[in-house]
Amino acid sequence: MVKVFKLVIAGPYGAGKTTFVKTLSEVVPIETDVPAPGKSTTVAFDYGKIRVNDIVVHLFGIPGQERFNFLWRIIARGMHAYIFMVDSSSLESVKSAIFMYNYFTSTFPTTPHVVAANKQDIAKVDINNVRMILGVKPDIKVVPLIAINKKMVLETLVVLLDEVHRLMYGSSFQQGNSHGTGNEKTLM
Amino acid sequence: MSESNSIVKMINEELGINLLGVLVFNGNEIVLANDVPVELMRLAASLINFINRVNGLEYAKVKLNNVLMYAVRSGDLIIVFLANPTLIEGALSLVNRYVDKLVKMSWEVLNKAKAIEPAVTVEGDELTEDDILILLDYFKGKLRELEAKGE
Ligand SMILES: Nc1nc2c(ncn2[C@@H]2O[C@H](COP(=O)(O)OP(=O)(O)O)[C@@H](O)[C@H]2O)c(=O)[nH]1
Ligand SMILES: [Mg+2]
Numbered sequence: 458m459v460k461v462f463k464l465v466i467a468g469p470y471g472a473g474k475t476t477f478v479k480t481l482s483e484v485v486p487i488e489t490d491v492p493a494p495g496k497s498t499t500v501a502f503d504y505g506k507i508r509v510n511d512i513v514v515h516l517f518g519i520p521g522q523e524r525f526n527f528l529w530r531i532i533a534r535g536m537h538a539y540i541f542m543v544d545s546s547s548l549e550s551v552k553s554a555i556f557m558y559n560y561f562t563s564t565f566p567t568t569p570h571v572v573a574a575n576k577q578d579i580a581k582v583d584i585n586n587v588r589m590i591l592g593v594k595p596d597i598k599v600v601p602l603i604a605i606n607k608k609m610v611l612e613t614l615v616v617l618l619d620e621v622h623r624l625m626y627g628s629s630f631q632q633g634n635s636h637g638t639g640n641e642k643t644l645m
Numbered sequence: 646m647s648e649s650n651s652i653v654k655m656i657n658e659e660l661g662i663n664l665l666g667v668l669v670f671n672g673n674e675i676v677l678a679n680d681v682p683v684e685l686m687r688l689a690a691s692l693i694n695f696i697n698r699v700n701g702l703e704y705a706k707v708k709l710n711n712v713l714m715y716a717v718r719s720g721d722l723i724i725v726f727l728a729n730p731t732l733i734e735g736a737l738s739l740v741n742r743y744v745d746k747l748v749k750m751s752w753e754v755l756n757k758a759k760a761i762e763p764a765v766t767v768e769g770d771e772l773t774e775d776d777i778l779i780l781l782d783y784f785k786g787k788l789r790e791l792e793a794k795g796e
Contacts, residue, residue, distance in 0.1 A: 460776060463769035484787055502761065509783045512776055515767045527674040528758050535768030556683045607796060611788045618781045626774045 459511055464617075465533050466503065466518045467561055468542030469554050473575040473604035474518040477542065478503045480610045481516075502532070526560050533561070538569045538621050540613060542602070543587060546576040551590050558591045569620045573602040573613050652750070653679040656743055662736050665712065666727040667743075669751040673697060676751045681727065685712065689725045692716055696723060706737070717741065719748045 466474045481487065487505040503518025517532050533539065541558055544550035561570070574580065574587045580601075582590070588599045600616050602609050653667050666681035670693045678686065692714050696702050705716045708730050715726045715737055724747050726740050 460770040460772060461767055462772060462776070462780065463767055484791065485784075502765070504764075510779055512772075512780060514780065517765055520761070525675055525677065525754060525758075527671060527676060527755070528761075530674070531758055531762055532765050534766060537769045537772065552683070556686055608788065608791050611784055611791065614784045615781065615788065618777060618784065622774070622777045622781065625772075625777065 462512055462514045463536045464516050465536045465539040467539050472542040472544045475503050476604040478505050484607045538617055540573050542573045542575050544576050545574040545580040545582045545587055547581050551582050569624045571617045572599040575602045575604050577601045578603050650679045660739050664728050668725045670723045676754050685727055717744055722751055
């Protein structure tokens with residue numbers, strides 16, 4: 458039986474989501490045909506499918522209109538985990554992620570995630586400040602990232618999967634509630 | 646996003662006023678918004694929470710934290726105009742003429758979202774610990790391959 462692992466890459470416009478998926482496609486075989494049943498779609502979003510044994514990893518990036526949270530909810534439904542990406546090359550760009558980060562952490566409070574502080578090659582905001590500005594909880598990891606760097610892209614995924622493993626099978630494992638159900642709560 | 650920025654610009658130019666922002670909500674979710682600061686989004690969202698709780702409320706005018714908020718309901722959607730409290734009453738009612746255009750823009754966005762829905766509603770399966778370990782192994786393996794290649 459083929460099982461689906463659904464992974465979402467969230468973060469504001471310009472954070473580096475498309476770049477991340479593109480870099481990943483250079484190291485692992487990714488199928489990028491969107492599984493649109495019947496009709497084709499004109500809305501561009503990042504997508505990739507990676508087959509690992511009997512598991513299919515579906516990777517979804519949040520599409521262009523990053524400010525509109527009903528799209529976030531649609532994309533995020535049923536996800537196992539997410540990477541929340543921010544552009545750490547300026548204070549403004551980190552701040553622009555606050556609203557979206559709050560939405561994700563309050564709507565999907567039990568879904569494992571990591572925060573990726575992208576553009577470390579030109580970073581103006583260090584990891585600790587990214588953590589502070591977004592209000593990332595102490596037990597959530599903030600990982601440095603350069604999305605054009607293959608190794609760092611893979612490392613980000615490894616850290617995320619470690620988190621999934623820790624949350625599902627570590628001491629804090631809660632049976633049957635290990636990934637987001639899509640039952641979103643209110644906006645704020 | 647750029648469209649909503651330009652509509653705010655257009656309203657301001659045509660009316661000679663200085664709106665801080667326009668947001669359109671469907672339920673408690675934002676469908677359309679110009680580049681307003683997060684604090685303003687929060688204010689607008691709190692107004693929306695209030696309006697959604699009051700049955701049959703067609704519009705609301707509120708001054709909160711030195712921001713004047715004017716919300717108009719149109720079917721399922723609620724449009725919120727944000728302005729400085731100094732904005733005179735008469736000017737505020739002029740923004741009504743932009744409601745139809747904003748509603749139309751919002752439905753375009755909502756319909757686009759509907760179009761992608763079937764493509765993204767892949768729901769994750771229950772996974773076992775082994776499944777996660779297999780995935781971990783796979784990506785760690787790819788990392789080692791890279792390192793071996795000296796990349
Ligand atoms: N310097 C630098 N630029 C990056 C990095 N990641 C992405 N970018 C650039 O940032 C811009 C936005 O990236 P993109 O992947 O399109 O962001 P998206 O909107 O989140 O999909 C593009 O010009 C990328 O080339 C990075 O790690 N370092
Ligand atoms: Mg993109």
